[in-house]
Every structure is written in structure tokens, then in C-alpha cells.
Amino acid sequence: MNHQIDRQLVERAALLSRLELSESEIAQFSTQLSAIVEYIEKINTLHTEHVEPLAHCLPVHNVLRADEPRGSLSNAEALANAPDTIDGYFKVPKILDDNSGA
Amino acid sequence: MSLNYNIIVGLEIHVQLATRTKMFCGCELEFGQPPNTRVCPVCLGMPGALPVMNKAAVEAAILTGLALNCTISRFTKWDRKSYYYPDLPKNYQISQYDLPLAENGYIEIPLEDGTSKKIRIRRAHLEEDAGKNTHTLGNFSAVDLNRAGTPLLEIVTEPDLNSPSEVRQLAQELQRIVRYLGVSEADMQKGHMRFEPNVNLHITQDGQVFKTPITEVKNLNSFRALERSIACEVNRQLDEFLATGKTLQIGNKSTYGWDDVNQMTVLQREKEEAHDYRYFPDPDLVPVAVSDEWLSRIASRLGELPLAMQQRFVRDYGLSDYDAQVLTAEKSTAVFFDAAVRCGAQPKRICNLLTQTGLKLANEKQTTVDALGISPGRLAALANMVEAGQISATSATVIFETMTQTDEDPAQIAEQKNLLQKNDAGEIEALIEQVIWENQKAVSDAKSNPKKAKKAMGFLMGQVIQKSKGQANPKIVAELLNRKLMA
Numbered sequence: 001m002n003h004q005i006d007r008q009l010v011e012r013a014a015l016l017s018r019l020e021l022s023e024s025e026i027a028q029f030s031t032q033l034s035a036i037v038e039y040i041e042k043i044n045t046l047h048t049e050h051v052e053p054l055a056h057c058l059p060v061h062n063v064l065r066a067d068e069p070r071g072s073l074s075n076a077e078a079l080a081n082a083p084d085t086i087d088g089y090f091k092v093p094k095i096l097d098d099n100s101g102a
Numbered sequence: 103m104s105l106n107y108n109i110i111v112g113l114e115i116h117v118q119l120a121t122r123t124k125m126f127c128g129c130e131l132e133f134g135q136p137p138n139t140r141v142c143p144v145c146l147g148m149p150g151a152l153p154v155m156n157k158a159a160v161e162a163a164i165l166t167g168l169a170l171n172c173t174i175s176r177f178t179k180w181d182r183k184s185y186y187y188p189d190l191p192k193n194y195q196i197s198q199y200d201l202p203l204a205e206n207g208y209i210e211i212p213l214e215d216g217t218s219k220k221i222r223i224r225r226a227h228l229e230e231d232a233g234k235n236t237h238t239l240g241n242f243s244a245v246d247l248n249r250a251g252t253p254l255l256e257i258v259t260e261p262d263l264n265s266p267s268e269v270r271q272l273a274q275e276l277q278r279i280v281r282y283l284g285v286s287e288a289d290m291q292k293g294h295m296r297f298e299p300n301v302n303l304h305i306t307q308d309g310q311v312f313k314t315p316i317t318e319v320k321n322l323n324s325f326r327a328l329e330r331s332i333a334c335e336v337n338r339q340l341d342e343f344l345a346t347g348k349t350l351q352i353g354n355k356s357t358y359g360w361d362d363v364n365q366m367t368v369l370q371r372e373k374e375e376a377h378d379y380r381y382f383p384d385p386d387l388v389p390v391a392v393s394d395e396w397l398s399r400i401a402s403r404l405g406e407l408p409l410a411m412q413q414r415f416v417r418d419y420g421l422s423d424y425d426a427q428v429l430t431a432e433k434s435t436a437v438f439f440d441a442a443v444r445c446g447a448q449p450k451r452i453c454n455l456l457t458q459t460g461l462k463l464a465n466e467k468q469t470t471v472d473a474l475g476i477s478p479g480r481l482a483a484l485a486n487m488v489e490a491g492q493i494s495a496t497s498a499t500v501i502f503e504t505m506t507q508t509d510e511d512p513a514q515i516a517e518q519k520n521l522l523q524k525n526d527a528g529e530i531e532a533l534i535e536q537v538i539w540e541n542q543k544a545v546s547d548a549k550s551n552p553k554k555a556k557k558a559m560g561f562l563m564g565q566v567i568q569k570s571k572g573q574a575n576p577k578i579v580a581e582l583l584n585r586k587l588m589a
């Protein structure tokens with residue numbers, strides 16, 4: 001298996017994560033991520049044909065709540081952390097398609 | 103050169119579930135509230151806030167899955183679908199990727215010719231809705247997150263639909279089903295149902311089959327737009343194929359929007375990039391296991407589905423398909439009608455009373471026919487009075503209206519209002535004698551002027567009924583009058 005994380009992959013991952021990386025960072029992360037992925041790949045040497053996929057690490061299921069309203073935040077509280085607001089709304093830069101496919 | 107084509111459509115439908123609260127938090131779902139007032143740390147995506155699944159949403163999804171003849175997964179989980187958009191505060195949407203709650207079902211839809219058709223359902227899964235962007239501020243957008251976290255059921259059909267009208271029929275039948283189940287208000291005005299059809303054509307030209315590139319039309323929220331957008335796509339794809347010969351290839355799926363003003367589909371994105379949503383199981387939510395016991399408890403809420411009811415009304419009650427459809431449009435009307443018939447009344451009489459008077463009154467009062475204050479038994483009694491000729495159809499309307507205001511029997515009301523028809527032959531005969539005496543000219547026309555006989559007869563009938571102050575049973579009047587004139 002090829003563990004090589006090339007520069008193209010790092011740039012793609014950075015775009016999907018909305019991270020701006022410098023040239024030196026791209027080089028640095030390519031090396032680091034390759035090493036990390038190579039290390040994780042060791043898991044693939046295990047035989048898992050007869051093992052059920054694990055959906056969650058806790059042996060718990062059906063944690064459900066009744067459909068009953070609980071209080072919400074006030075508009076002022078809801079917007080308290082927002083960098084900018086207008087008339088009770090979050091104000092954000094106009095949305096443009098960045099072609100990241102996401 | 104010979105050319106013909108088949109229309110191939112698969113449909114994705116988002117149905118908003120009618121829970122009181124959001125999918126993963128206790129914020130109330132109320133339409134039309136001031137922006138950002140039904141939000142909390144969970145649905146705002148604050149760090150550290152933890153989601154807890156709404157049981158009612160899971161049950162509504164399972165119930166709908168059962169109604170759509172799906173296999174219900176006994177083990178499902180929640181996955182994160184990652185993308186960035188200002189109306190998605192967590193930067194991921196909680197959805198179901200590889201283990202949907204329901205799959206491999208079908209929906210039976212009524213067709214315009216009175217037959218029905220089965221459309222396969224690929225899957226139905228639960229996911230949360232995003233917030234709302236308003237693009238009205240020049241270089242800025244305003245975001246309201248009241249809607250963020252609303253439970254949606256995404257239903258995906260197989261590409262079994264073959265005309266714009268079939269697609270509309272499916273959408274309308276699904277609306278009727280989710281309303282019968284009580285899992286959604288399915289109010290189009292409030293965006294409770296949103297459609298995304300995938301359309302292409304299989305064109306046969308000189309014995310060779312060509313498939314046109316698939317287009318997806320985004321975010322349609324009315325039956326009309328849905329039907330028209332597909333008709334539009336059919337014409338556009340046919341024109342495009344004839345002009346360019348372009349056929350379906352992997353990756354050349356494009357996205358269109360609907361321009362309601364110009365009634366046409368508009369290209370949004372030429373090439374669908376491979377979406378990279380990086381799905382993975384949500385570590386904040388544990389899986390859901392559906393036991394036999396839980397499943398059968400939910401299944402007990404299923405009840406008779408609308409199309410089955412419509413077909414039963416035609417088969418067992420002898421109603422026309424049109425009448426049956428009107429009566430089953432709303433569950434409350436259908437159940438009320440059925441109950442009244444079971445009280446021992448002629449189905450067509452009950453149907454007429456409901457469709458001609460009941461639905462109109464209910465509409466005026468903005469309520470349903472079962473909430474007009476008339477029990478099925480009283481309605482049956484009213485229908486039986488019409489059937490027996492004790493009251494006219496016009497009087498029945500008056501009595502129906504009065505019945506909504508009082509608890510009295512229709513017979514009592516008819517008596518008080520002097521609406522009982524005279525069925526007594528002797529009494530009616532006396533009136534006829536009098537009318538004949540007063541209208542010699544009309545009598546002779548009726549007897550011996552073939553050109554004027556029909557009109558004269560109608561005039562004499564009217565005279566008799568007028569003399570009885572509208573209380574003579576027209577059937578008996580006609581019969582006696584005929585006999586008198588023939589004599």
C-alpha cells in the first residue's frame with residue numbers, strides 16, 4: 001500500500017478543512033502525515049474478516065430522550081459570540097461556491 | 103430515422119417530521135418565530151455541547167418506513183457528513199450513511215387512469231436540517247438557526263418514475279401517507295416537503311439506445327414546480343441530445359435549479375465534483391437497536407393507509423374513484439365517512455352530504471368534518487331521511503348546518519323548520535288537481551304539444567311544489583302528475 005501523502009493531498013485536505021498553509025508547512029505536513037498514516041497502516045495487518053464493524057466504542061445503545069421542549073437561549077445569548085450580527089441574525093460574508101465539492 | 107424515448111426519474115424527498123422539539127436538543131419547533139430564538143448550545147454547535155436523540159423522531163421514521171413497505175434496520179447509527187456552510191453551525195450534518203433506518207420498500211401510487219403503480223423505495227434515513235440563509239444584504243448573508251436541527255426524513259426512490267405526472271402523483275401520495283400517519287404536517291407552504299428529482303432519457307434512435315446525462319433539479323417545494331421542472335428537463339435533454347449527441351458518462355451529472363418566474367430549469371453546476379463529505383460514525387451518539395417489541399409497538403400505530411382506503415371505498419361502497427379520492431384526501435374525513443356508513447346509511451348519500459356540505463362548512467370554520475359537532479350516527483340519520491324521501495337534498499343542507507349548532511336529531515330539526523316533505527299521496531293529489539284547474543294551457547301543451555310537453559310538465563311540477571311550500575316530494579309529484587295527465 002502506498003502511504004505517501006503528497007503535496008496535492010495535503011492541499012486538498014487543507015482546502016476541505018479551511019486551513020491556509022504556507023509552502024514550508026505543506027512540505028512539513030506531507031512528511032509528518034506520511035509517517036502517521038504509515039504507523040496507522042499497521043492495523044491493516046490484523047485479520048478482521050470475522051469481526052463486526054464497531055459503530056461506537058461504548059457498549060451502550062438507545063440513549064433517547066422524550067420529545068419534550070426545554071428552554072432555548074435568548075436571542076442576545078445566542079448571538080453573544082458572533083463576530084457580527086444584524087437584526088437578530090448572524091451576519092456572515094456572502095456565500096460563494098469554492099468548488100471544494102463540500 | 104426513428105426516434106422514441108423513455109423518461110427515467112428517481113426522486114429524493116425531504117420530509118420534515120412533526121415532532122415538538124428538534125432532533126438532538128429540546129428547542130421547540132415553531133414556525134415563524136423571531137430569528138435565533140429557538141436555539142441552544144447543541145443546535146448552535148457550541149464546543150462541548152452533546153446531542154441526545156429524540157425518541158419521537160426515530161419512531162416517526164420507523165413508522166413511515168413501515169408504511170413504505172421497507173425493511174427496518176434493527177441496528178442503525180449516526181454519521182457525520184462534513185461540509186462548510188454558514189447555516190451549518192457544527193460544520194457537519196448528523197445523518198445516516200451506511201445503515202439507514204429503512205430500506206428496500208415500495209410506495210403504491212394512484213395513476214390518472216385509475217390504476218396504480220409500485221415505485222421502489224431505495225432507502226429512508228433520518229438527518230437534521232440546516233438553518234436558513236437570507237441573501238438580501240449586498241455583500242452579506244443573514245443566518246437564522248431556528249430551523250437547524252429539525253428532524254428530516256430523507257426518502258430516496260429507485261428510478262422507476264416515467265412521466266412528470268407520475269412524479270407528482272408520488273409526491274402527493276407521500277404527502278397523504280405522512281399526514282395519515284401523523285408524522286408530518288407536510289405543509290408545502292412551510293417547506294415541510296422538498297424534492298430533488300434525478301432525470302434522464304433513454305432514447306432509442308434507429309434501433310440503438312442512448313442514455314442522456316443525468317441532471318438533478320435542486321430544492322423544489324411545490325407539486326407544480328416538481329412536475330413542470332421534469333417536463334422542462336425532458337424537452338431540454340431531448341434538444342441537447344439532438345444537437346450534441348452527448349450521452350451519459352460517469353461524472354457528467356449536472357445540477358439545475360428551478361426558475362419559477364420563467365418556468366424553466368437553470369444550470370447551476372456543470373460537472374458534479376466527487377463530493378468529499380468524509381462520513382464517519384458520530385462519536386457523540388450511540389447506535390439505535392430496534393427490538394421486536396419496540397417495532398411491533400410502532401407498527402400498531404400504522405392503521406389503514408390512504409390508497410387502501412380509497413380502493414376499499416370504490417370496491418365495497420360502490421363510490422366513484424373521484425369521490426373516494428376526495429373523501430380520503432384527509433384522514434379525518436375518510437374515517438368519519440367510514441364511521442357514518444357503518445352506522446347504517448347509504449355510502450353515496452353520506453358522500454354527497456360530506457362533499458357538498460360538510461367539507462364546505464369545515465373549510466369555512468377552518469376545521470375538519472369530524473370536528474363540526476355532528477356524530478357519525480346523526481349524519482347517518484340525516485342521510486337516511488334523504489334516502490327515504492322525507493326531506494329534499496336542499497333541506498338536508500339546511501339541516502346539516504343547523505346540526506352543527508345543536509344536539510337535536512335531524513328529524514326534530516326538520517319538523518321545527520317545517521322541512522319534512524309531503525309524501526302523502528292524497529294531499530299531493532289535491533294540490534295537483536288545483537294546479538291543473540288553474541293552468542289549462544300548460545296542461546294541454548303537456549298532453550298534446552310534443553314541442554312544449556317537457557317545458558309544460560316542468561312548469562306544472564314547479565307549481566305543485568310551490569303550492570306545497572317546497573314540502574312535496576318531487577318524485578311523488580312527478581309520478582302522480584304523470585298519471586293524472588295520461589288519464
Ligand SMILES: [Zn+2]
Nearest residue numbers: 127129142145
Ligand atoms: Zn437547540
